[in-house]
Amino acid sequence: MKDRLVGFIQTYLLFVCLFVVQKPLFMGVYHAFYRDVPWTEWLAVMGHGLPLDFSLAGYLTAIPGLFYLLSAWTLSHVLRRVWCGYFGFVSALMSVIAVTDVVLYKYWGFRLDSTPLFYFFTSPKDVFASVSWWLVAGGILLMVVYAVVLYLIFYAVLLRRRKWLAMKIPYRRLTVSIVMLLVTGVLFIPIRGGFTVSTMNTGKVYFSSNQRLNHAAINPAFSLMESLAKQKDFAAQYRFMSPEEADRRFRTMLDTSVLSRLENKMDTTRLDSASTLFRMQRPDVLLVILESFSSHLMEALGGQPDVAINLDSLAQEGILFTNFYANSFRTDRGLVAVLSGYPAQPTTSIMKYPRKTQSIPALAGALRKAGYDTKYYYGGDADFTNMRSYLMSSGFNTIVSDTDFPISDRLSKWGAHDHLVFRRLLDDLQAEGDSAKKPRFRVLQTSSSHEPFEVPYRRLTNDRLNAFAYTDSCVGDFVRRYRQLPQWERTVIVMVPDHLGAYPEQIDNLSFTRYKIPLLMVGGALNSPRRVDVCGSQQDIAATILAQLGLPHDEFVFSKDLMNSSSPHFAFFTFPDAFGMLTPDGQVVYDNQAGRPVVEEGPAAAELLKQGEAYLQKLYDDIAKR
Numbered sequence: 275m276k277d278r279l280v281g282f283i284q285t286y287l288l289f290v291c292l293f294v295v296q297k298p299l300f301m302g303v304y305h306a307f308y309r310d311v312p313w314t315e316w317l318a319v320m321g322h323g324l325p326l327d328f329s330l331a332g333y334l335t336a337i338p339g340l341f342y343l344l345s346a347w348t349l350s351h352v353l354r355r356v357w358c359g360y361f362g363f364v365s366a367l368m369s370v371i372a373v374t375d376v377v378l379y380k381y382w383g384f385r386l387d388s389t390p391l392f393y394f395f396t397s398p399k400d401v402f403a404s405v406s407w408w409l410v411a412g413g414i415l416l417m418v419v420y421a422v423v424l425y426l427i428f429y430a431v432l433l434r435r436r437k438w439l440a441m442k443i444p445y446r447r448l449t450v451s452i453v454m455l456l457v458t459g460v461l462f463i464p465i466r467g468g469f470t471v472s473t474m475n476t477g478k479v480y481f482s483s484n485q486r487l488n489h490a491a492i493n494p495a496f497s498l499m500e501s502l503a504k505q506k507d508f509a510a511q512y513r514f515m516s517p518e519e520a521d522r523r524f525r526t527m528l529d530t531s532v533l534s535r536l537e538n539k540m541d542t543t544r545l546d547s548a549s550t551l552f553r554m555q556r557p558d559v560l561l562v563i564l565e566s567f568s569s570h571l572m573e574a575l576g577g578q579p580d581v582a583i584n585l586d587s588l589a590q591e592g593i594l595f596t597n598f599y600a601n602s603f604r605t606d607r608g609l610v611a612v613l614s615g616y617p618a619q620p621t622t623s624i625m626k627y628p629r630k631t632q633s634i635p636a637l638a639g640a641l642r643k644a645g646y647d648t649k650y651y652y653g654g655d656a657d658f659t660n661m662r663s664y665l666m667s668s669g670f671n672t673i674v675s676d677t678d679f680p681i682s683d684r685l686s687k688w689g690a691h692d693h694l695v696f697r698r699l700l701d702d703l704q705a706e707g708d709s710a711k712k713p714r715f716r717v718l719q720t721s722s723s724h725e726p727f728e729v730p731y732r733r734l735t736n737d738r739l740n741a742f743a744y745t746d747s748c749v750g751d752f753v754r755r756y757r758q759l760p761q762w763e764r765t766v767i768v769m770v771p772d773h774l775g776a777y778p779e780q781i782d783n784l785s786f787t788r789y790k791i792p793l794l795m796v797g798g799a800l801n802s803p804r805r806v807d808v809c810g811s812q813q814d815i816a817a818t819i820l821a822q823l824g825l826p827h828d829e830f831v832f833s834k835d836l837m838n839s840s841s842p843h844f845a846f847f848t849f850p851d852a853f854g855m856l857t858p859d860g861q862v863v864y865d866n867q868a869g870r871p872v873v874e875e876g877p878a879a880a881e882l883l884k885q886g887e888a889y890l891q892k893l894y895d896d897i898a899k900r
Contacts, residue, residue: 275450277441278342281432282457285338288431289331292424293493294320296372300490303376307486315487322481323491328464329474330496334364338432339458345441346450354438361428368495369421375494377413384629385476386494387501472655476500476628477663483671485632488663506622509898512866514887520895523888528831529817529841535828549837550801551593551766552822557799558714558765559641559819563612564745565605565720566775569598569790571742578777581739584750585769585794591803592796595836599789599811599845599856600773606659607848608772608812613637613668613717615816615833617893620848620866625664630900632667635829637816638715639669644825647671647712651699652719653679653690670717674698688721691730692745695720696752708760720745725776738776753796763798770794770815784863784872786856789847809857810836811845832893844882846889855886862886 297320301308308316341357375386444450467474479491514520525533534541569575571582574589575596601611602618606625610616614636616624624630638648649672656662656675665673676689679698683690699718706714722729723745727737731744749769756762771791774781781788793815810818817833820826827833834841845856852872854863860876862883871883 275444275453277437278345278450278454279457281437282335282339282342282454285432286331286335286461288428289334290324290327292368292427293327293330293495294324296493297323297490300376300379304379304486308490311484311487315482318481319487319490323479323493325467325474325478326476326491326493326496329467330493330499332461332463332465333499336458336461339454339461343451343454343458346444346447346454349438349441349443358429358433361433362425365421365424365428366417368424369417371495371498373413373417373420377409379489384632385489385492385497387497387629467657470655470657472658475626475657475660475663477660478657480628480663480666483666483669485667488666501627507898508622508894511621511894512887512890514891515884517895520888520891523885524892527842527844527885527889529827529834530838531817531821531826531828531835532831541828549839550822551795551837552799553801554764554799555824556645556713557797557823558761559646559716559823560765560767560797561612561715561717562749562767562769563609563717563719564749564769564771565723566773566777567723567742567745567771567791568774568777569792570774570778570787571739571746572792575790575792578739581734581743582746583743584746584753585792587750588753588769588796589792589794592794593800593804593806595793595806595808595810597807597809597845598770598791598793599786599847600771600791601789601812601847603773603783603788603849605772606661609661609719610634610664611812612770612772612815615813615827615830617811617813617832617846617889618848619893619897620851620853620890622897623659624897625660628660628663628667630897631660631664633900635816636668637819638665638717640816640820640825640827640829641715641823642669642671644823645712646715647710648715649702650674650717650719651695652676652721653684653692653695654688654719654721685730686722686728687726688724692720692722692748693730693751696748700752700755703756703759703761719772720748722748723775727776738779742777757798766795766797766799768793768795768815768819770812783849784852784854784865786845786847786854786861786863786873789845789854806836808836809843809845810834811847813846831896844885846886848890853886853890855882855889857882 298316301316301319337360341353344353371386378386465474467478476492476497480488481491482488531541570577572585572589573579574586574594600608602608604623606623607618610625611618614634616634642648648670650665650670651674654676656665656673662673676684679690679694683694685691695718699716723741727741729741729744731747732740733743734740770793774788774791813832814834814836816830817827818836821835821838834843836843847854851866852864857878859878860882861873862871862879863873864883864886865872
């Protein structure tokens, strides 16, 4: 049994070592990108890349684990040939992936995914027409050489004949088989990425604001595997009308700044006194994303009294948007809508595609370009659904997440409770003081108002409502303490949920009340309190904030300035294979599975349906080209 266990461990560790070594080799090939990177960052690339290496090594070691199990029953030459054949195949596969990845990175700027396969199988003639014959020949030669080197390494460490002959068929075959089966089953842990709520994804290796370092940490074979598992032809989805008609209708739904750029005209839109919300040009901006909150929890919006009492109180002194909607029903979709002005999708989450999210606009990136310092606070696992890679590529300098809190503070299923995250943010703001050289953009994402609703607080008997009341109390306490700091007078706090979650408990997913959420702004840098009744949804936050700061927002194609009276205003949401649109003149919800609208209200409902179809079609066109 010892020989088999040692061989199994050697197999796993050898795969890990080979993947780790590939990283400095990749950086060496692209030394121009990493010339000025200190040696500590090279080590950081290898260290942060280990989770993907561990995971892929687990996949590749599973079959050898079964070989070791079978060897307890037979040591036939057939089994050894199959064993050697497996490593020959793996050597060839690793070589093809590694060489293809290195060659294509120069042209595409992202690690290998399923895109090359899509192009190759759809138009192989065009693929070969775009590269020279010597590049193809050189690449094939390099693949062969690398495959041979890999196989020789496998042979020297694992496959030598004397190692095979040293194994004996054990006396207790069944016991050995059970042990090897259990040991092989343990590979599930590195494959999944541990026992946290997030499963393994490429986003786990993102650690730097330098995208090149994040790219170097990615295991290209894992990236390819993940991409193939999620591959979808976005350009073929939601084809409601001709491209020309979709373009024509879509242009009528764009913000005036976006339309001006598309038409090569100067944007003459200027804020007037009635639409100006901030009393200074570059205030600090703090965005608080409230887990699962809804308008139904605020008495100020006609909802439940005595729950969000702090938000209700703040609504009296701040700017409350009364006709505002979430874009979706999940956090990963809502975050992208809020932070990138990019609508949620009914069949996927763009956050799961790091190559695509790195190309979409981002509020943090735009503010960083304007001189803001950016930082993100979250008490949970920032690797959940590729969130870390999205945030890093969006322009956040620093991410504070669960691992930045002591274990004693991570008492909930989702990590550190909200009051601890708010306290960490407040401590940091106090330490920074009022003499910061750059204006600050801070985002805090709460998590405690989520199942299982176990919070260190009891005011209401209903667990769900009590969890919301707890987070509301954290908001109120934070604002009260923040008012005492000198930064308050030059701060705008924007509060918005990621989506409507657990309350009301019974609510129709295909109704607009399912997506009604508050958008509230408070802070010393605001003008006078007011209620804004303009219709909008989460993707409009980015353009609205940038416009108030006097910054361009024309790259945010799907985002509209809520305070621009010249722009069209509507709410848009998606649910799996369904979408909804709402304006003051009507509302419509379309169920694509049923192939019909399930809600049609108002005189403009028929036209609104066509607008929604065009909007969704153009959204998927945009995803496909990224």
